[in-house]
Amino acid sequence: MLGRRFFSITRTLSHENPLGIPRSPGKSTTAKPPPNIPRMQRGLPTKQAIRGVKNVIVVSSGKGGVGKSTTAVNLALATAGMKHRVGILDADLFGPSIPSLMHLKGEPELTENGDRLVPLMNYGVQCMSMGFLIPQDAPVVWRGLMVMKALQQLLHQVEWKDVDYLFVDMPPGTGDVQLTLSQQVIINGAVIVSTPQDIALIDAVKGTNMFKKVNVPILGMVQNMSLFICPNCQHETHIFGDDGAMRMANKLEIPFLGEVPLHADICHLSDTGQPIVISQPDSAFAAHYRTIASNIIDSLNKQKNIP
Numbered sequence: 001m002l003g004r005r006f007f008s009i010t011r012t013l014s015h016e017n018p019l020g021i022p023r024s025p026g027k028s029t030t031a032k033p034p035p036n037i038p039r040m041q042r043g044l045p046t047k048q049a050i051r052g053v054k055n056v057i058v059v060s061s062g063k064g065g066v067g068k069s070t071t072a073v074n075l076a077l078a079t080a081g082m083k084h085r086v087g088i089l090d091a092d093l094f095g096p097s098i099p100s101l102m103h104l105k106g107e108p109e110l111t112e113n114g115d116r117l118v119p120l121m122n123y124g125v126q127c128m129s130m131g132f133l134i135p136q137d138a139p140v141v142w143r144g145l146m147v148m149k150a151l152q153q154l155l156h157q158v159e160w161k162d163v164d165y166l167f168v169d170m171p172p173g174t175g176d177v178q179l180t181l182s183q184q185v186i187i188n189g190a191v192i193v194s195t196p197q198d199i200a201l202i203d204a205v206k207g208t209n210m211f212k213k214v215n216v217p218i219l220g221m222v223q224n225m226s227l228f229i230c231p232n233c234q235h236e237t238h239i240f241g242d243d244g245a246m247r248m249a250n251k252l253e254i255p256f257l258g259e260v261p262l263h264a265d266i267c268h269l270s271d272t273g274q275p276i277v278i279s280q281p282d283s284a285f286a287a288h289y290r291t292i293a294s295n296i297i298d299s300l301n302k303q304k305n306i307p
């Protein structure tokens with residue numbers, strides 16, 4: 001079984017210090033080295049580019065369940081529709097959503113020399129997820145180092161093919177996965193997803209601050225579930241409050257990338273693995289995702305000083 005072969009790759013991993021803990025026996029690890037010494041010499045992992053990928057965009061939030069995965073998938077598909085080569089990396093090791101959202105299952109093949117996983121592909125987008133490597137109903141029971149090693153494999157041992165934009169679907173929160181990823185990989189920008197609700201926004205601010213702290217550029221904020229339009233009478237209800245994410249983006253001085261209403265079709269089509277950008281490309285919802293995708297690319301270009 002590939003799962004087993006994959007884990008044997010885990011054992012041969014060359015990253016000996018995945019958590020970046022300084023190793024100098026006999027010396028205090030609390031002494032702060034001068035900041036002008038390069039990361040590697042300070043015992044910290046150096047940031048690497050992901051092979052085969054030009055731009056890495058993480059889709060994140062502080063709070064769970066605000067629509068990161070749904071947003072990441074629809075933005076990836078909207079970007080692929082603009083004739084870019086796109087990939088999705090599912091960094092949610094404990095609750096991978098990408099296999100079902102992208103209607104993909106099965107085990108990835110290994111490259112000829114057996115050291116890399118070949119992404120699965122649907123709707124023209126390359127995808128990699130822990131969900132392809134473990135049975136759907138099996139709980140992921142690893143902790144600590146095992147999880148970090150699995151993450152490193154997903155970061156460094158996937159054979160991406162000329163990907164212009166890799167969207168990384170993050171797990172909720174600001175934990176080990178977020179930190180490891182931002183310390184080890186060159187991330188070109190973070191997109192923060194939030195509902196307009198205060199409690200989600202508080203966590204969104206935490207997420208934003210974490211990325212700022214590790215020098216990951218913030219591309220902007222997406223307001224998900226901004227508005228509910230009744231399919232019968234077209235009455236509009238702001239279930240989670242009114243424009244909270246937009247106001248928060250202004251307050252944090254980060255771009256507001258756009259909003260997506262709450263609609264049963266978005267949820268239902270996600271559940272059946274036919275994201276709305278693909279299954280209803282002429283809908284207003286698909287148009288929202290396309291607008292946000294092009295705002296993300298603009299924001300990324302601004303970060304890189306590309307007009």
Ligand SMILES: Nc1ncnc2c1ncn2[C@@H]1O[C@H](COP(=O)(O)OP(=O)(O)OP(=O)(O)O)[C@@H](O)[C@H]1O
Binds near residue numbers: 095097172225271
């Ligand atoms: N705009 C929307 N309209 C209707 N339903 C939505 C919308 N966005 C997301 N959903 C639904 O909300 C639920 C949670 O979405 P999703 O799984 O994308 O959130 P998440 O932030 O990735 O969650 P987790 O933190 O668990 O990874 C799903 O059932 C999804 O279909």
Ligand SMILES: [Mg+2]
Binds near residue numbers: 068070092097169
């Ligand atoms: Mg998710």
